[in-house]
Amino acid sequence: MSKFTAAEIRRQVERFLPKVLKPSRYLGSEWNAIKKDWAKTEVHMAFAFPDVYEVGMSHLGTRILYHLVNSFPEFLCERVFAPWVDMEETMREKGIPLYALESFQPLQAFDVVGFTLQYEMSFTNILNMLDLAGIPLRSAERGIADPWIIAGGPCAFNPEPLVGFIDFFLLGESEEQLPEVLRLIAEQKLNPLPRRDFLVRVAQVQGVYVPDFYHVSYKPDGRIEGIKAEAGVPAVVEKAIVQDLDQAFFPTNPVVPYLEIVHDRMMLEVMRGCSRGCRFCQAGMIYRPVRERSQETLLKQAEDLVRSSGDYSCIQPVIESILEKHGEEGVGVSLPSLRVDSFDVDLAESVQKTRKSGLTFAPEAGSQRLRDVINKGVTEQNLMEAVETAFKKGWSTIKLYFMVGLPTETQEDIDGIVDLAKKVANVGTKLGRRNITVTISTSFFVPKAHTPFQWEPQEAKASVDLKQRYLREKLRDRRFKYNYHDVKTSYLEAVFAKGDRRLAPLLEWAVKHGARFDGWSEQFREDVWMDAFKEFGIDPHFYANRAMDYDDILPWEHLESGVTKQFLVSEHHRALQEAKTIDCRHDECSGCGICPGRGVQIELKG
Amino acid sequence: MRLRIAYTKVEDARYIAHLDLTRVFERAVRRAGIAMSYTEGFNPRPKISFGFALAVGTEGEREYVDIDIQRELDLGEVLGRIQEQLPPGIRLLQGRALTQGAKPLMAVLNAASYRIRILMALPILPERLQEAIRLWLAREHVTYLRYTKKGPTDKDIRPWVKRLEGEVHGDEIIFELEVEMGNAGSVRPEEVLASLRELENLPLDMEELHVKRTGVHVSYQGENSSPYEQLSEQ
Numbered sequence: 123m124s125k126f127t128a129a130e131i132r133r134q135v136e137r138f139l140p141k142v143l144k145p146s147r148y149l150g151s152e153w154n155a156i157k158k159d160w161a162k163t164e165v166h167m168a169f170a171f172p173d174v175y176e177v178g179m180s181h182l183g184t185r186i187l188y189h190l191v192n193s194f195p196e197f198l199c200e201r202v203f204a205p206w207v208d209m210e211e212t213m214r215e216k217g218i219p220l221y222a223l224e225s226f227q228p229l230q231a232f233d234v235v236g237f238t239l240q241y242e243m244s245f246t247n248i249l250n251m252l253d254l255a256g257i258p259l260r261s262a263e264r265g266i267a268d269p270w271i272i273a274g275g276p277c278a279f280n281p282e283p284l285v286g287f288i289d290f291f292l293l294g295e296s297e298e299q300l301p302e303v304l305r306l307i308a309e310q311k312l313n314p315l316p317r318r319d320f321l322v323r324v325a326q327v328q329g330v331y332v333p334d335f336y337h338v339s340y341k342p343d344g345r346i347e348g349i350k351a352e353a354g355v356p357a358v359v360e361k362a363i364v365q366d367l368d369q370a371f372f373p374t375n376p377v378v379p380y381l382e383i384v385h386d387r388m389m390l391e392v393m394r395g396c397s398r399g400c401r402f403c404q405a406g407m408i409y410r411p412v413r414e415r416s417q418e419t420l421l422k423q424a425e426d427l428v429r430s431s432g433d434y435s436c437i438q439p440v441i442e443s444i445l446e447k448h449g450e451e452g453v454g455v456s457l458p459s460l461r462v463d464s465f466d467v468d469l470a471e472s473v474q475k476t477r478k479s480g481l482t483f484a485p486e487a488g489s490q491r492l493r494d495v496i497n498k499g500v501t502e503q504n505l506m507e508a509v510e511t512a513f514k515k516g517w518s519t520i521k522l523y524f525m526v527g528l529p530t531e532t533q534e535d536i537d538g539i540v541d542l543a544k545k546v547a548n549v550g551t552k553l554g555r556r557n558i559t560v561t562i563s564t565s566f567f568v569p570k571a572h573t574p575f576q577w578e579p580q581e582a583k584a585s586v587d588l589k590q591r592y593l594r595e596k597l598r599d600r601r602f603k604y605n606y607h608d609v610k611t612s613y614l615e616a617v618f619a620k621g622d623r624r625l626a627p628l629l630e631w632a633v634k635h636g637a638r639f640d641g642w643s644e645q646f647r648e649d650v651w652m653d654a655f656k657e658f659g660i661d662p663h664f665y666a667n668r669a670m671d672y673d674d675i676l677p678w679e680h681l682e683s684g685v686t687k688q689f690l691v692s693e694h695h696r697a698l699q700e701a702k703t704i705d706c707r708h709d710e711c712s713g714c715g716i717c718p719g720r721g722v723q724i725e726l727k728g
Numbered sequence: 729m730r731l732r733i734a735y736t737k738v739e740d741a742r743y744i745a746h747l748d749l750t751r752v753f754e755r756a757v758r759r760a761g762i763a764m765s766y767t768e769g770f771n772p773r774p775k776i777s778f779g780f781a782l783a784v785g786t787e788g789e790r791e792y793v794d795i796d797i798q799r800e801l802d803l804g805e806v807l808g809r810i811q812e813q814l815p816p817g818i819r820l821l822q823g824r825a826l827t828q829g830a831k832p833l834m835a836v837l838n839a840a841s842y843r844i845r846i847l848m849a850l851p852i853l854p855e856r857l858q859e860a861i862r863l864w865l866a867r868e869h870v871t872y873l874r875y876t877k878k879g880p881t882d883k884d885i886r887p888w889v890k891r892l893e894g895e896v897h898g899d900e901i902i903f904e905l906e907v908e909m910g911n912a913g914s915v916r917p918e919e920v921l922a923s924l925r926e927l928e929n930l931p932l933d934m935e936e937l938h939v940k941r942t943g944v945h946v947s948y949q950g951e952n953s954s955p956y957e958q959l960s961e962q
Binding site for chain 1: 739740743744745748751752755756758759761763783784785786813815816817935936
């Protein structure tokens with residue numbers, strides 16, 4: 123047990139807090155923060171976001187679950203984020219354990235610590251946070267006095283590199299599942315069962331994956347031979363789904379940070395899920411089916427939020443009503459990046475009344491052929507029309523997002539990016555607009571689990587690097603600004619996105635040797651990672667650059683998003699045939715498999 | 729209606745950075761349902777202005793803020809409604825409506841007083857303490873090495889110090905310090921104590937000090953007054 127009490131941690135931290143960067147990251151006294159009585163609550167949960175405060179507090183899921191758990195009188199939920207490197211250094215120097223913001227209680231004192239897995243590059247921060255909390259990293263080394271370490275979020279759909287550290291994972295939507303798990307933990311505190319028996323019990327909850335019960339064997343060539351579930355737990359773990367999104371919990375008294383966070387605004391979740399079917403997109407597969415919230419619900423939530431997108435079928439009336447009602451109070455609305463084919467200039471104008479800074483479009487690929495391969499149903503004509511109206515209406519900056527290294531990509535597709543950028547800029551020049559800027563950003567395609575491209579290899583680092591250099595040369599024009607993503611981190615991301623549990627010891631080693639905040643380019647330590655692969659004799663290409671067979675057993679074979687493997691295979695075939703698959707919202711069912719037998723269906727409110 | 733409000737910035741609120749303080753007040757006023765006045769232009773900002781920034785981590789017992797609101801409202805009610813929406817540690821002490829043409833805080837405030845509690849690294853006799861303070865104050869110039877973005881520079885900090893007193897209380901010393909502040913700069917309380925420690929050889933534990941700004945003033949011909957008193961003379 124930690125020798126530090128909450129009061130002692132607070133006293134010590136206050137002494138050096140003025141000396142660290144952004145000290146208000148480390149306080150839990152913001153407006154609407156919830157401070158509950160430890161003695162009057164049955165289960166104490168720390169919700170852990172493995173990145174800095176400003177990133178974590180911008181994440182809607184974190185906000186939803188924090189307020190959801192606290193909405194139960196018997197549960198307490200506090201927040202903890204990864205301390206920035208300066209804070210970590212001071213805490214280690216003084217031997218202060220990681221604490222939760224609201225009470226300053228050390229993480230060790232909680233019954234459960236729940237990590238959210240938003241991106242693979244935060245895995246090292248999870249282990250580092252446990253280490254900073256003085257909690258043994260390995261489940262096997264933890265005792266009854268230690269909290270349960272659990273994790274959920276999109277990366278829980280392939281959490282294998284974290285197996286051994288996390289007691290169990292929560293797949294899918296947690297609004298109903300997490301309280302159920304906490305109720306079991308409450309019972310466990312009252313009448314403790316042996317660890318194993320408890321885990322069997324919790325494994326019965328929809329979407330709960332206890333990796334200890336699943337045994338993986340390997341072929342001599344390194345591929346997986348089989349994944350075998352023990353008796354008493356589901357052979358395949360299937361995600362949890364919220365039955366009625368419209369009535370699902372949504373916090374209208376969110377925490378209001380002191381400091382400026384990445385997305386410094388109130389958020390409304392107008393819909394969940396997307397059936398556009400972009401073949402690279404994991405979110406588009408694992409959050410199905412599409413469910414929208416009703417206008418009445420959203421307006422009520424907006425109203426409450428004030429006192430304290432792009433695809434949504436009722437977006438226009440909702441935004442108009444919000445602005446009509448609250449516009450005079452200086453309330454503005456902003457939307458995430460827009461789709462070219464559903465882009466509506468009036469909508470963009472109504473949300474950007476004050477500043478016409480920039481509009482972002484994501485064609486993702488430079489040629490129509492490649493856009494058909496990835497099933498991004500956007501045409502050049504869509505884009506040009508949208509851009510023309512935008513320039514006419516006074517916008518001067520257009521941002522275009524592309525991916526490089528997509529399956530089947532050729533030099534023509536790369537040249538297509540240059541052409542498209544030029545055409546966009548020429549639209550502005552032809553309209554007599556000066557000082558326009560077209561920002562082109564490219565990222566490096568990372569194949570993700572549970573998508574039609576999950577069998578695809580990532581393109582070699584060196585060749586993508588060449589392509590990005592080529593683009594840098596070709597986009598030398600004062601009208602262009604070219605940003606590109608570092609290939610080294612995207613490569614490691616691919617290793618972990620397609621990784622299996624044999625990577626777990628390597629991850630631990632990298633953390634012990636200083637890897638953390640891998641998503642922050644200035645913190646990324648490529649040398650440590652390359653040493654780690656050497657140390658364990660693991661070839662990163664095996665994970666990132668190997669084309670897998672449909673017959674191969676995938677590391678996430680026993681985890682189910684509801685979208686069937688047949689559908690993913692057929693989508694992969696169609697990709698290679700450059701055939702589009704139409705959104706089931708507007709056309710017939712594409713047979714992805716999510717709706718039948720789960721009591722859910724597409725819900726459109728427009 | 730322009731309001732001048734005196735408030736505390738203590739407890740957790742002392743860690744709120746000066747740049748974030750505008751946002752904290754803006755959001756509180758908004759939640760209170762009071763319409764603020766905004767600046768014109770592409771990026772309207774609420775008309776909220778402060779006096780000299782308080783260093784992060786330093787408590788302020790009486791700080792001031794000016795806020796422009798759109799309508800004439802009952803002062804007591806406005807203060808009450810805003811107070812309900814402020815985070816812990818920010819307590820509104822007093823408020824007054826400004827007359828037209830009243831100068832902004834930054835234009836009138838020019839002095840601040842601090843109370844500093846510091847642990848003695850070795851016992852210091854009261855006489856020894858008084859002697860050290862007397863000697864330090866008697867210096868015409870006090871050079872202090874300050875690390876700025878451009879590198880280390882020597883600064884004469886003596887001209888800024890108007891008053892320095894100290895008293896031994898158990899194992900710590902409580903200093904009362906008054907400094908001038910202006911657009912040309914000022915001196916930080918930590919700098920005065922570090923200089924005292926070094927030049928007069930006083931064993932002070934610089935790691936164990938607690939600084940509180942007890943007030944900010946309008947200083948004129950040796951007399952301190954509050955930015956409210958200035959108002960009534962106009």
